[in-house]
Amino acid sequence: MLSVKENMIVEFSADLLKQFSEVVSRYPEGKQKSALLPILHIVQAEYGWLSVDAMEKVALFLNIQPIEVFEVATFYTMFLLQPSGKYLLEVCRTGPCCLVGAEKIMDHLEQKLGVKEGEVTPDGLFAWRGVECLAACGFGPVLQIGPSYTFYENLTVESVDQLISDLTNKSKNEA
Amino acid sequence: MGRKLLLEHINVPGINTLAVYREKGGYRAVEKALKSMSPEDVVEEVKKSGLRGRGGAGFPTGMKWSFLAKPEGVPRYLVCNGDESEPGTFKDRYLMTYIPHALIEGMIVSSYALGANTSYIYIRGEMMPQIRIMEKAIEEAKAAGYLGKNILGTGYDLEIYVQPGGGAYICGEETALLESLEGKRGNPRIKPPFPAVAGLYNCPTVVNNVESIAATVPIVNDGGEEYAKIGIERSTGTKLISASGNLVKPGVYEIEMGLPVEEFIYSDEYCGGIANGKRLKAVVAGGSSVPILPANLITHTINGNPRLMTYESLADGGFVSGTAMGSGGFIAFDEDQCIVRNTYNYTRFYRHESCGQCSPCREGTGWMEKILYKIEHGHGSMEDVDLLWEIQRKIEGNTICPLGDAAAWPVAAAIRHFRDEFEWHILHPQEAQQRNYGLAHYADPLVPVTE
Numbered sequence: 001m002l003s004v005k006e007n008m009i010v011e012f013s014a015d016l017l018k019q020f021s022e023v024v025s026r027y028p029e030g031k032q033k034s035a036l037l038p039i040l041h042i043v044q045a046e047y048g049w050l051s052v053d054a055m056e057k058v059a060l061f062l063n064i065q066p067i068e069v070f071e072v073a074t075f076y077t078m079f080l081l082q083p084s085g086k087y088l089l090e091v092c093r094t095g096p097c098c099l100v101g102a103e104k105i106m107d108h109l110e111q112k113l114g115v116k117e118g119e120v121t122p123d124g125l126f127a128w129r130g131v132e133c134l135a136a137c138g139f140g141p142v143l144q145i146g147p148s149y150t151f152y153e154n155l156t157v158e159s160v161d162q163l164i165s166d167l168t169n170k171s172k173n174e175a
Numbered sequence: 176m177g178r179k180l181l182l183e184h185i186n187v188p189g190i191n192t193l194a195v196y197r198e199k200g201g202y203r204a205v206e207k208a209l210k211s212m213s214p215e216d217v218v219e220e221v222k223k224s225g226l227r228g229r230g231g232a233g234f235p236t237g238m239k240w241s242f243l244a245k246p247e248g249v250p251r252y253l254v255c256n257g258d259e260s261e262p263g264t265f266k267d268r269y270l271m272t273y274i275p276h277a278l279i280e281g282m283i284v285s286s287y288a289l290g291a292n293t294s295y296i297y298i299r300g301e302m303m304p305q306i307r308i309m310e311k312a313i314e315e316a317k318a319a320g321y322l323g324k325n326i327l328g329t330g331y332d333l334e335i336y337v338q339p340g341g342g343a344y345i346c347g348e349e350t351a352l353l354e355s356l357e358g359k360r361g362n363p364r365i366k367p368p369f370p371a372v373a374g375l376y377n378c379p380t381v382v383n384n385v386e387s388i389a390a391t392v393p394i395v396n397d398g399g400e401e402y403a404k405i406g407i408e409r410s411t412g413t414k415l416i417s418a419s420g421n422l423v424k425p426g427v428y429e430i431e432m433g434l435p436v437e438e439f440i441y442s443d444e445y446c447g448g449i450a451n452g453k454r455l456k457a458v459v460a461g462g463s464s465v466p467i468l469p470a471n472l473i474t475h476t477i478n479g480n481p482r483l484m485t486y487e488s489l490a491d492g493g494f495v496s497g498t499a500m501g502s503g504g505f506i507a508f509d510e511d512q513c514i515v516r517n518t519y520n521y522t523r524f525y526r527h528e529s530c531g532q533c534s535p536c537r538e539g540t541g542w543m544e545k546i547l548y549k550i551e552h553g554h555g556s557m558e559d560v561d562l563l564w565e566i567q568r569k570i571e572g573n574t575i576c577p578l579g580d581a582a583a584w585p586v587a588a589a590i591r592h593f594r595d596e597f598e599w600h601i602l603h604p605q606e607a608q609q610r611n612y613g614l615a616h617y618a619d620p621l622v623p624v625t626e
Contacts, residue, residue: 026336028250028293031376036358037341041300068358075360075530076341078300094262095463095520096419096506132344132524133262133463134301137419137504138426149303 223399263504461501466588553604
C-alpha cells in the first residue's frame with residue numbers, strides 16, 4: 001500500500017541522475033519507460049524505501065504519469081512502500097526451505113529481535129519478513145539482506161545469532 | 176560419470192573470468208558461428224540437436240527460433256529469461272554465479288542466429304549479486320571484442336543489457352516478462368499474437384531460458400548431431416537438475432538425459448540418498464507446479480519400469496501416475512514431512528504470486544489456501560477435500576497464462592496420491608497437530624497391475 005501518512009521529500013543527486021540516464025540509454029528511443037524497474041531499485045538502494053515524492057520525481061524524469069510508477073511499485077514485492085529497519089532480513093518461506101527448517105528460523109528471529117513480521121526493532125536497526133522462493137532451495141534455509149541482496153545460506157539458529165551480532169557491531173562502527 | 180557440457184569446468188579456479196574461460200576453450204563457438212556459419216546454419220544445428228526449452232515447457236528451441244517473424248526494417252530481440260522463480264529451481268543462479276561467460280557466449284551465438292542486435296538478460300531482482308556478475312562479464316566480453324560494433328571484424332553488431340526484475344514469480348512467464356521489461360506490471364498477455372510476431376516493443380522476439388541459451392554453445396562447437404547422441408528419444412543432451420529438500424547432497428547436478436531417477440537420488444555421484452538416514456516419502460520432480468509423486472511411483476512407472484530422467488519417462492502415466500520434467504527442480508521429502516502442510520505452503524505461494532488478471536486464479540488460489548489452512552490446523556471436514564478438487568479443476572485451463580494450471584496441479588496430485596493423509600488430518604485433528612502421518616503405505620512396493 002502506498003503510504004500517504006509518511007512521505008519523504010527527496011532530491012536526486014547529480015550522481016543518481018547520471019545513473020538514471022545510463023539506464024535509459026539501454027533502450028530504444030521513446031522506450032524510456034523500460035528503465036522504470038532498474039531506476040526504482042537505484043532509488044530504493046539510496047533512500048531505503050520508495051516515498052510517494054520519490055516516485056513522482058521518477059515519473060517526471062521518465063516523462064510518464066505518476067500512476068504508471070505507483071502501479072509498478074505496488075505490483076513488485078521487492079519495492080518497499082514504507083520505511084523499514086536498516087537491515088531487513090528476508091527469509092525464504094516457500095516449500096523446499098520449509099522442508100529444511102525455514103519456519104524455525106522465522107520463529108527464532110521473532111523471538112530474538114522481539115518484533116513481529118514486518119515490524120521494526122525500537123533502535124530502527126532490524127526488521128524481518130518471510131518472502132517467497134529466493135531460488136536457493138538447495139542451500140536452505142536462506143535469507144537475504146538488501147540493498148546488495150547478499151544471501152546467507154544453510155542457516156542455523158547459531159548462524160542467525162552470529163549474523164545479528166555482526167550486523168549490530170558493523171552498525172556501531174559506522175556510527 | 177555422465178558427460179558434462181555446461182559444468183565441465185565449473186571447479187576450475189577463476190572460470191568466472193574471461194581469461195580462464197577462454198583458456199578452457201571458451202568463445203570458440205562465437206568464432207565458429209560468426210566467421211564460418213550463416214545465421215540459418217546455426218538455427219539448423221540447434222534444430223538438429225533436439226534441444227528443448229529448459230525453463231519448464233520443454234518446447235523445441237530450434238522450432239521456436241524458426242517461428243520468428245522477419246519483416247524488413249523492424250528490429251528483432253532475444254530476451255534471456257533469468258527470472259528463475261519456480262520453487263525448487265536454482266540452476267540458473269548457479270550457472271550465472273560460477274560460469275557467467277557460458278551465458279554471454281550463448282547469448283552472442285543465439286542473437287546472431289536470430290539476427291538480433293540488442294538483447295536483454297532479464298534476471299530476478301533478488302539476484303542482485305548475479306546481476307553484478309553478469310554486468311561485469313559483459314564488460315569483459317566487450318573489452319575483448321566479443322560485443323559491440325563489428326564483432327571480430329565480421330560486421331555483426333550486438334549489445335547485451337541486464338534488466339532486473341522486482342520479485343514477481345509471474346515474470347517468468349514470457350509475456351509477463353516482456354511487460355515487465357517494458358516497465359509495466361507483470362500481467363501476462365493474451366496469445367496470439369505470440370512474441371515471435373509481436374513481443375518486446377511489439378517487435379518479433381524470442382524468449383529463452385538461461386540454460387537453453389548456454390546449451391547452444393556446445394551445440395555450435397560440436398554440432399547438433401553430436402549433442403543429440405546424448406540422451407534418449409526426444410530428450411537429448413544434458414540437463415541441469417536443482418536438487419533440494421531432505422537429501423544428503425542437495426545442489427546443482429548436470430545429468431545426461433536418461434539417468435534413472437533411483438540412481439540420481441541414491442548414488443554418491445549425485446544426491447547420495449536421503450538425509451539423516453530417513454526414508455523417501457515423496458518427490459516433486461520438476462519444480463513446485465508439477466504433480467507430486469509418492470516414493471514408489473517416482474522410482475518406477477506404474478508398469479514397473481525404472482523411471483528415467485527424461486521428458487517422456489517422467490511424464491509416463493500422464494498426471495494419473497506420472498509427473499513432468501518441468502524446470503528440473505527436484506524436491507525430495509523424507510518420511511517426517513507433511514503433505515498437507517506442504518500443499519498449503521505451495522498454494523499460499525501461488526495465491527501470493529497470482530497477478531490477479533483472471534478470476535479463476537485470483538479467487539481460486541486464495542480459496543484453496545484458506546481450505547488447506549483449515550485442514551492443516553485441524554478444522555477441516557470431508558467435504559473440504561471434494562471442494563478443493565472442484566476448485567482446482569475449475570482453475571486449470573481457464574486462465575490466460577499457465578500460473579492457474581501451476582497452482583491447480585500440486586493440489587490435484589496431493590489429493591490423488593495422498594488422500595488418506597488429508598482424511599487423517601480431518602478425522603484426527605488433535606493428533607494431526609502433534610505428529611505427522613508418516614510413511615504409511617507410501618513406501619510400500621507398488622503392487623503390479625494384473626488383468
